[in-house]
Amino acid sequence: MSDRPSLSTDAAARAVPGGGALTPAATGATAAPAAPAAPAAPPARSAVPRAAWHSAAVVAVTRETPTAARLELEVDGWPGNAAGQHLDVRLTAPDGYTATRSYSIASSGPGSRVVLAVDKLPDGEVSPFLVDELRTGDLLEVHGPLGAFFVWRPVEERSLAPARPVQLIAGGSGVVPLFAMARAHADAEDLTPLRMLYSVRTPDDVYFADELMALAEASDAFRLDLVYTRRIPAAWPTPPGRIMREALAAAVIPAAERPLVYVCGSTGFVERVASWLIELGHDAGSIRTERFGGT
Ligand SMILES: Cc1cc2nc3c(=O)[nH]c(=O)nc-3n(C[C@H](O)[C@H](O)[C@H](O)COP(=O)(O)OP(=O)(O)OC[C@H]3O[C@@H](n4cnc5c(N)ncnc54)[C@H](O)[C@@H]3O)c2cc1C
Secondary structure, three states, rough: OOOOOOOOOOOOEEEEEOOOOOOOOHHHHOOOOOOOOOOOOOOHHHOOOEEEEEEEEEEEEEEEEEEEEEEEEEOOOOOOOOOOOEEEEEEOOOOOEEEEEEEEEEEEEOOOOEEEEEOOOOOOOHHHHHHHHHHOOEEEEEEEEEOOOOOEEEHHHOOOOOOOOOEEEEEEHHHHHHHHHHHHHHHOOOOOOOEEEEEEEEEHHHHHHHHHHHHHHHOOOOOEEEEEEEOOOOOOOOOOOOOOHHHHHHOOOOOOOOOOOEEEEEEHHHHHHHHHHOOOOHHHEEEEEEEEOOO
């Protein structure tokens, strides 16, 4: 039996500074807000999924790391999404106060099932609710899919001749959109060289650990390099520590091979890595970044 209050308008709630309490779409569960009036579609781009508000049912919530949860959503009317895109989640308090945050999508493709992974910031407004309070059957309001630049499409990339290798660089939860790219790469049986450098605090903090290991084992085209900043597994060859410029140079596809580079993580991580990449000779126009906030 659950000791959790039911999701009525004043239950499953957490006090927030703006007044009232946040819930999933409990106060408007069946009535997602109307999308703004859509401009006339440019014919050449008509195949691009259009972002809109959707009602999303939580179909699974599982522990991803000691501080993060994986959320599986069934999104009503979802048009599908490309690897790397994100969506906005909006929570509404009974008094109408709303809080909206962006979350990258760990899944891709045409289906209506969407996977997120959310790290809990202990003093945060939204992430503790999503990680600790959300339950199967809850409804959320989501807006998306969003983002056109931080996207990787296997077939289109492969059609470039010759295919450019792809370097993914993640810090912590910044691996979420990059995992979607690695999975899309595997699903498409794409042979484009794809390398992921993933910096994470401890072995327990690796998101999608089993899936990433399986992808790396299954394909010679995908290589995974892990860096632990605080604690290493037994017999790990290098001591824990943050990635520095020289270690980055040694772990990524060299600039001479003209890789397309995707960097995602906290704002500080992304800015450090991107500036080192430029110093190492990578073309700024080939570096795509996504900043999650924080320092
Ligand atoms: C495009 C995009 C995609 C994102 N994808 C993900 C994702 O897949 N998974 C995920 O967990 N988060 C993701 N984020 C971050 C997410 O949107 C929220 O910022 C995060 O969940 C914190 O929200 P909060 O309401 O709990 O904290 P807030 O109440 O907004 O902030 C609490 C405190 O934490 C600081 N802070 C805010 N964000 C961060 C951060 N990322 N790191 C460290 N400190 C921070 C704030 O400055 C503040 O001091 C993404 C952000 C963007 C812009």
